[in-house]
Amino acid sequence: MARRPLPRILSNGSAQLARSRELARTAADSATDVLHPLITITRGLRRLASAGRRRWVDTPKERRGAVLLAVAAVLMGVVLAPYGPLLAAVALMAAAAWHGRERTPAAPAGPAPGQLQRLTSLYEALVPYFSASDDPEPLYARGGDWEKVFSEYEFDGDGRLAHLVISYPAYFTDAEPESRARIEQLLGAKCGRGREYHFGWDEEANQLTVRVLAPLPTDIAAQPFVTAPGETVLGFTDPTRVRRTLPLTHGAHGEERADVPPVVWRTGVRSTEPHLLAVGQPGSGTSTLLRSIALQALHHGDVVIVDGGGTGEYACLTGRDGVLAVECALSGAVTSLEWAAAETERRLAAAGKAHQAGDPPPEDTRRPLWLLLDRPSVFTHLAAADGGTDPQSLLQAPLRHGRAANVTVVVAEQFDGIDALAAPVRQHTRARVVLGPATAGQLESVLGAPPHTTPVDQMPPGRGYARLGTGPVHRLQVPATPDPYDDATSEAHRQAVLDLLPPRTTPVDEEAPVGADSAPAEEGAGQVPVPEAVLLDKAATEKVAAAAMATDAVVPETAPAQPAPKDAAVAESSS
Numbered sequence: 001m002a003r004r005p006l007p008r009i010l011s012n013g014s015a016q017l018a019r020s021r022e023l024a025r026t027a028a029d030s031a032t033d034v035l036h037p038l039i040t041i042t043r044g045l046r047r048l049a050s051a052g053r054r055r056w057v058d059t060p061k062e063r064r065g066a067v068l069l070a071v072a073a074v075l076m077g078v079v080l081a082p083y084g085p086l087l088a089a090v091a092l093m094a095a096a097a098w099h100g101r102e103r104t105p106a107a108p109a110g111p112a113p114g115q116l117q118r119l120t121s122l123y124e125a126l127v128p129y130f131s132a133s134d135d136p137e138p139l140y141a142r143g144g145d146w147e148k149v150f151s152e153y154e155f156d157g158d159g160r161l162a163h164l165v166i167s168y169p170a171y172f173t174d175a176e177p178e179s180r181a182r183i184e185q186l187l188g189a190k191c192g193r194g195r196e197y198h199f200g201w202d203e204e205a206n207q208l209t210v211r212v213l214a215p216l217p218t219d220i221a222a223q224p225f226v227t228a229p230g231e232t233v234l235g236f237t238d239p240t241r242v243r244r245t246l247p248l249t250h251g252a253h254g255e256e257r258a259d260v261p262p263v264v265w266r267t268g269v270r271s272t273e274p275h276l277l278a279v280g281q282p283g284s285g286t287s288t289l290l291r292s293i294a295l296q297a298l299h300h301g302d303v304v305i306v307d308g309g310g311t312g313e314y315a316c317l318t319g320r321d322g323v324l325a326v327e328c329a330l331s332g333a334v335t336s337l338e339w340a341a342a343e344t345e346r347r348l349a350a351a352g353k354a355h356q357a358g359d360p361p362p363e364d365t366r367r368p369l370w371l372l373l374d375r376p377s378v379f380t381h382l383a384a385a386d387g388g389t390d391p392q393s394l395l396q397a398p399l400r401h402g403r404a405a406n407v408t409v410v411v412a413e414q415f416d417g418i419d420a421l422a423a424p425v426r427q428h429t430r431a432r433v434v435l436g437p438a439t440a441g442q443l444e445s446v447l448g449a450p451p452h453t454t455p456v457d458q459m460p461p462g463r464g465y466a467r468l469g470t471g472p473v474h475r476l477q478v479p480a481t482p483d484p485y486d487d488a489t490s491e492a493h494r495q496a497v498l499d500l501l502p503p504r505t506t507p508v509d510e511e512a513p514v515g516a517d518s519a520p521a522e523e524g525a526g527q528v529p530v531p532e533a534v535l536l537d538k539a540a541t542e543k544v545a546a547a548a549m550a551t552d553a554v555v556p557e558t559a560p561a562q563p564a565p566k567d568a569a570v571a572e573s574s575s
């Protein structure tokens with residue numbers, strides 16, 4: 001299989017870019033510091049000159065002669081006096097420095113009447129939550145002083161609170177999620193619905209900081225991301241917790257540029273969250289997330305897709321270089337995952353053998369293999385009805401040993417299918433994503449922690465939360481990566497996805513697999529027939545053959561190497 005060359009910008013890495021940007025910023029800061037007095041004096045001279053010009057214009061014509069005479073006399077005096085020019089220059093510089101100083105606008109005396117009303121009513125609303133009857137000096141009391149508790153506040157252009165720091169009594173149970181949730185809910189309602197708020201609880205200082213979050217951009221389409229190998233961009237978030245940014249194009253036609261903070265998931269041998277579970281309501285965008293991950297994974301690795309949804313949402317990937325299989329039927333899913341389980345064990349055994357011999361891991365164990373499963377619970381139910389193999393049972397080895405074997409499992413499931421997820425899937429998928437509307441309980445049960453932001457009323461598709469292991473919960477917006485064969489997809493987004501697809505591989509024999517030769521040309525729109533056949537390209541088939549040989553020698557009998565699936569249609573790479 002031909003490997004696509006690594007784009008130069010990716011091989012350089014983002015670290016160099018970030019360093020150069022940091023250097024430029026430091027140089028600009030230092031230059032501003034050094035030149036500051038000069039800038040002030042220049043500004044002052046400009047202000048003096050314009051004041052002089054204004055005076056001259058305002059002076060009546062008949063008096064201008066006298067003024068000129070007076071100025072000439074002063075100049076003459078200065079020139080003739082000992083050290084006159086020097087003293088005059090010093091005086092001029094001093095006057096320029098004084099007039100050139102930055103004048104900060106006078107701070108507003110206090111909140112405007114409407115703002116005062118909002119602060120007072122917010123204070124009153126908090127009284128029942130932050131007061132106790134036996135408190136001798138209550139911070140919060142009916143008709144009390146809000147200025148004692150709101151140490152900082154800011155309003156936006158519409159007169160709504162944009163930033164607020166609230167002090168609360170030490171006895172408030174801020175360590176209890178229910179107590180926090182009550183306050184957050186109240187503040188969300190009182191500060192204005194329809195916006196997202198971030199709540200920062202400082203338990204040591206008994207202070208709560210409320211910040212209004214700008215909406216996450218929804219106009220970022222799939223595109224090549226500047227990441228290192230092993231890094232996958234799940235989506236974009238706000239800069240509160242993420243320092244790194246990625247240079248991106250956005251807008252209806254990708255015409256604008258911006259640096260946006262990403263949620264980057266690291267996979268591979270050093271990953272602490274080697275597998276991912278994404279959950280959402282129907283239509284929340286989990287399939288889109290899987291497609292986005294697949295397109296990024298194909299830069300460096302091979303992909304097997306198992307689609308329980310069966311709506312052909314991954315048809316655009318069928319037969320592409322690096323896509324080993326796109327399965328929509330139970331038998332195909334089982335065959336492909338049996339192969340993946342054996343491949344995982346082959347890789348482990350080969351790497352172990354190399355370690356023992358003191359050699360680096362063999363090349364064919366290092367290329368990342370991605371297993372992407374969309375709604376595997378559908379196959380679980382089908383298998384239970386037929387008495388067949390549940391594809392999830394074949395994920396044991398990839399989930400347990402995937403990190404060492406460079407095998408990554410990504411599972412997308414709907415909330416109502418969560419109960420059908422096998423225990424190893426729940427246990428080993430430590431990177432978690434929730435997309436679309438979800439209750440606080442659902443969010444906490446999937447992410448393991450509640451988000452510190454309020455949910456928005458109208459969730460755009462692809463919006464949700466991500467949490468990597470025990471890290472913070474991030475807001476997330478998945479890049480728009482629609483099915484290019486869907487009629488509803490806009491032309492710009494269709495083209496963005498088509499541009500990222502690897503070249504299509506050519507079938508070796510005339511007997512092309514179902515759906516492979518009937519797939520429309522890239523430019524075409526419309527639904528394609530759902531492919532049911534396993535597609536293994538030449539390189540993958542060679543790997544399977546090698547696996548068979550290698551595992552014959554080293555893998556215990558309980559994990560025999562699997563040959564390429566019997567119903568596999570072998571396609572040769574065209575490039």
Ligand SMILES: Nc1ncnc2c1ncn2[C@@H]1O[C@H](COP(=O)(O)OP(=O)(O)OP(=O)(O)O)[C@@H](O)[C@H]1O
Binds near residue numbers: 280462480488
């Ligand atoms: N990140 C996104 N940006 C823009 N549109 C999106 C995004 N994610 C999903 N969508 C749109 O939302 C719709 C549903 O997306 P998708 O099929 O991925 O959802 P799903 O959760 O897999 O639902 P289902 O399983 O019912 O197909 C599609 O029209 C898709 O284009």
